[in-house]
Amino acid sequence: xxxxxxxxxxxxxxxxxxxxxxxxxxxxxxxxxxxxxxxxxxxxxxxxxxxxxxxxxxxxxxxxxxxxxxxxxxxxxxxxxxxxxxxxxxxxxxxxxxxxxxxxxxxxxxxxxxxxxxxxxxxxxxxxxxxxxxxxxxxxxxxxxxxxxxxxxxxxxxxxxxxxxxxxxxxxxxxxxxxxxxxxxxxxxxxxxxxxxxxxxxxxxxxxxxxxxxxxxxxxxxxxxxxxxxxxxxxxxxxxxxxxxxxxxxxxxxxxxxxxxxxxxxxxxxxxxxxxxxxxxxxxxxxxxxxxxxxxxxxxxxxxxxxxxxxxxxxxxxxxxxxxxxxxxxxxxxxxxxxxxxxxxxxxxxxxxxxxxxxxxxxxxxxxxxxxxxxxxxxxxxxxxxxxxxxxxxxxxxxxxxxxxxxxxxxxxxxxxxxxxxx
Amino acid sequence: xxxxxxxxxxxxxxxxxxxxxxxxxxxxxxxxxxxxxxxxxxxxxxxxxxxxxxxxxxxxxxxxxxxxxxxxxxxxxxxxxxxxxxxxxxxxxxxxxxxxxxxxxxxxxxxxxxxxxxxxxxxxxxxxxxxxxxxxxxxxxxxxxxxxxxxxxxxxxxxxxxxxxxxxxxxxxxxxxxxxxxxxxxxxxxxxxxxxxxxxxxxxxxxxxxxxxxxxxxxxxxxxxxxxxxxxxxxxxxxxxxxxxxxxxxxxxxxxxxxxxxxxxxxxxxxxxxxxxxxxxxxxxxxxxxxxxxxxxxxxxxxxxxxxxxxxxxxxxxxxxxxxxxxxxxxxxxxxxxxxxxxxxxxxxxxxxxxxxxxxxxxxxxxxxxxxxxxxxxxxxxxxxxxxxxxxxxxxxxxxxxxxxxxxxxxxxxxxxxxxxxxxxxxxxxxxxxxxxxxxxxxxxxxxxxxxxxxxxxxxxxxxxxxxxxxxxxxxxxxxxxxxxxxxxxxxxxxxxxxxxxxxxxxxxxxxxxxxxxxxxxxxxxxx
Numbered sequence: 017x018x019x020x021x022x023x024x025x026x027x028x029x030x031x032x033x034x035x036x037x038x039x040x041x042x043x044x045x046x047x048x049x050x051x052x053x054x055x056x057x058x059x060x061x062x063x064x065x066x067x068x069x070x071x072x073x074x075x076x077x078x079x080x081x082x083x084x085x086x087x088x089x090x091x092x093x094x095x096x097x098x099x100x101x102x103x104x105x106x107x108x109x110x111x112x113x114x115x116x117x118x119x120x121x122x123x124x125x126x127x128x129x130x131x132x133x134x135x136x137x138x139x140x141x142x143x144x145x146x147x148x149x150x151x152x153x154x155x156x157x158x159x160x161x162x163x164x165x166x167x168x169x170x171x172x173x174x175x176x177x178x179x180x181x182x183x184x185x186x187x188x189x190x191x192x193x194x195x196x197x198x199x200x201x202x203x204x205x206x207x208x209x210x211x212x213x214x215x216x217x218x219x220x221x222x223x224x225x226x227x228x229x230x231x232x233x234x235x236x237x238x239x240x241x242x243x244x245x246x247x248x249x250x251x252x253x254x255x256x257x258x259x260x261x262x263x264x265x266x267x268x269x270x271x272x273x274x275x276x277x278x279x280x281x282x283x284x285x286x287x288x289x290x291x292x293x294x295x296x297x298x299x300x301x302x303x304x305x306x307x308x309x310x311x312x313x314x315x316x317x318x319x320x321x322x323x324x325x326x327x328x329x330x331x332x333x334x335x336x337x338x339x340x341x342x343x344x345x346x347x348x349x350x351x352x353x354x355x356x357x358x359x360x361x362x363x364x365x366x367x368x369x370x371x372x373x374x375x376x377x378x379x380x381x382x383x384x385x386x387x388x389x390x391x392x393x394x395x396x397x398x399x400x401x402x403x404x405x406x407x408x409x410x411x412x413x414x415x416x417x418x419x420x421x422x423x424x425x426x427x428x429x430x431x432x433x434x435x436x437x438x439x
Numbered sequence: 440x441x442x443x444x445x446x447x448x449x450x451x452x453x454x455x456x457x458x459x460x461x462x463x464x465x466x467x468x469x470x471x472x473x474x475x476x477x478x479x480x481x482x483x484x485x486x487x488x489x490x491x492x493x494x495x496x497x498x499x500x501x502x503x504x505x506x507x508x509x510x511x512x513x514x515x516x517x518x519x520x521x522x523x524x525x526x527x528x529x530x531x532x533x534x535x536x537x538x539x540x541x542x543x544x545x546x547x548x549x550x551x552x553x554x555x556x557x558x559x560x561x562x563x564x565x566x567x568x569x570x571x572x573x574x575x576x577x578x579x580x581x582x583x584x585x586x587x588x589x590x591x592x593x594x595x596x597x598x599x600x601x602x603x604x605x606x607x608x609x610x611x612x613x614x615x616x617x618x619x620x621x622x623x624x625x626x627x628x629x630x631x632x633x634x635x636x637x638x639x640x641x642x643x644x645x646x647x648x649x650x651x652x653x654x655x656x657x658x659x660x661x662x663x664x665x666x667x668x669x670x671x672x673x674x675x676x677x678x679x680x681x682x683x684x685x686x687x688x689x690x691x692x693x694x695x696x697x698x699x700x701x702x703x704x705x706x707x708x709x710x711x712x713x714x715x716x717x718x719x720x721x722x723x724x725x726x727x728x729x730x731x732x733x734x735x736x737x738x739x740x741x742x743x744x745x746x747x748x749x750x751x752x753x754x755x756x757x758x759x760x761x762x763x764x765x766x767x768x769x770x771x772x773x774x775x776x777x778x779x780x781x782x783x784x785x786x787x788x789x790x791x792x793x794x795x796x797x798x799x800x801x802x803x804x805x806x807x808x809x810x811x812x813x814x815x816x817x818x819x820x821x822x823x824x825x826x827x828x829x830x831x832x833x834x835x836x837x838x839x840x841x842x843x844x845x846x847x848x849x850x851x852x853x854x855x856x857x858x859x860x861x862x863x864x865x866x867x868x869x870x871x872x873x874x875x876x877x878x879x880x881x882x883x884x885x886x887x888x889x890x891x892x893x894x895x896x897x898x899x900x901x902x903x904x905x906x907x908x909x910x911x912x913x914x915x916x917x918x919x920x921x922x923x924x925x926x927x928x929x930x931x932x933x934x935x936x937x938x939x940x941x942x943x944x945x946x947x948x949x950x951x952x953x954x955x956x957x958x959x960x961x962x963x964x965x966x967x
Binding site: 183200205207354355356357358359360361362363365366367368369370373374377384390393397400401402403 | 497498529563565615
């Protein structure tokens, strides 16, 4: 498998501009601004089949195409570096080890929509990453790759780094924009969508770090080469952050369509200490968990995960072995979402905490008959009824844990205690 | 306005492009429930109560933020919608205290009403409710109960978008979210109590009103605010023949949904205090009570014998009263100078959202009726102070109380040979009178006001006046009869018909035409 996203991360001093340039960095940007029209660039990215790597998998070129060309307002590109999904740490690796690929990709995206100001919104907790990006931006500016008239093309671009204050919801693109505007990180009601009414009411594209970091390679190697990798609908490579009960945790770059079971057992070395696998969350804590018996035949792409009743999400693979109490796991995740719900809309604000309270009771041996159906009902009442996808993100794992490990939950209630790993 | 046809619950509805589903439905008489939506505020979309099913859309959509498109098919009563609505009700109630009996909002609480309409199921919530701040004073008139709040943010948006004063915001996250004042702020802008009106639940309540009376006992009379000449439409709400509160009544041509704090509480100063219930007449040693016949005879004789006459009418007198007053004064003496009380003051930017710079709700109407010929009230007051009059008839204004000029006016009034004062209370001005006539206030009257922009609006009597006082129009009418005029009127409506015949601008008008929303006269200009 060819490394596209991780091609630089192991090089010495990979996060410096010198190392990046010696490996061909910024040539794609030069090509874009001196040879390509924005329209051709957008077509090229459409042809590559690249889809958003933040979780939703929306085609990147199409997203750019929604930005009105004739708007008199300024346009913005925002790099979403607010990576906060539990179990996900792929963007962090790129930020710390290959910041110039992100900056180059951000400028390419900005050129595509003819934006002259781009923001990188980085999660508040990533303080080292922020320093690395800040230095990289300074280096790129000193080299003339951003600023006025880059590569003598007449194109101007500023890149501004903005640190979040530590809220999961600011990874949701409109929550991010509210925060970037200086407000509370509340997602906005849609429509209108950011493509027409984004940052400060202006046309805006928000792209994930990994999406943007894919761009330089696609430009240099050509859309066709990128599109040759992967499956029919999921093109290119994807980063997966693997954590939990696994022999070789870490960030992996995988061709879309790679067999999931093989990935876990061979690439990641399987479950340690001879224990049995109990469950895997494939796409970050917000995605439905999979039982071992559900893994057969799953390939690592948007469609296959969806067909299995879960989602690729952010590619945060969380592996749980037989020692894991699934009630505890569900409670842990629901506690996270209850804590991170922004509180704006009723179902999420009230429902997330409600589910958390019930999970907590069940884990502590205070569960009652009907509790599990109640959680299923509450999660169903949140699903699809909220302002932003956070509601679904909280509801999906809650329901999946109960549906797939019902016996374990029932046992907690019947025996009035945790039978797997009492706290 | 491009026409658009949509189908709601199988019914074809003609509407226009740019409307939202909730608006189009409301216009067609289909009420989609909501909390956070308010027609005068930006869309927040946070309560999720107005979710509806729209054909070809996989998820339910909030009807407050969905624009109509041609042929759109909407279901507002499908099982999926009803279930989502019930779910939203349940979510809003899980942390809400169930102590309606001690909540002042009870009876006009949207949670209560919608629970009866859309939920009616027992709570499945068996956890400890989250606690929040109780009884936090937000400002001079507004108090907050954090546990009752549903975070619809109507208050926050009102203060951002209407008054631009931004005192409130939402702090904290998740179910810790709560409304709070910004540090150092108090909610004391001139329109602050509107947040109470738009709060759908018992989170924001009116410190002046709360716990005085249960709202279901209130008698609601449509009327006009007597505070200034904007003429905000109000619901005058009374209990046991006392005014309990004013609530704004929607009139897009006047006050939209709003009412200023000063106007809202103006009834206290205008109606409270000991009422005059018998006419009085000056004898040696001071004012003594007398009967109406004696008082009216003394008034007509005294005024007739002491020209030149000054006539001052309150800006709170109705058109009907002004019409008779002008007629009466001209009948008594050809040397009569008439004015309606009118004074201006400086308004702040926030006050200008609603208020007019005066405290004379009907100054324009009074002038239309002929209580006007003398270069304005201040010029007339100057002439009074200069000693140009021998007799005066002052209605409903305590002129001695005027800031600045009070003392000079008092001296001038003391020098008059004859003074009639008609008022609801024995004011310092009334104490100088030779005849005092007990009258009624705005809440006791039927009649009309013409606001600053020339909109004729209807006052309705909400309160029965105390025994012994007479309606101002009736006093004028009785005096007119004594002055020799034959026409007698039995009701304010009759007087209005008479004035409509006589005053061209009001030609053809009657109470029916004025209705609850008023009637705009041809000349929609601001006076003075």
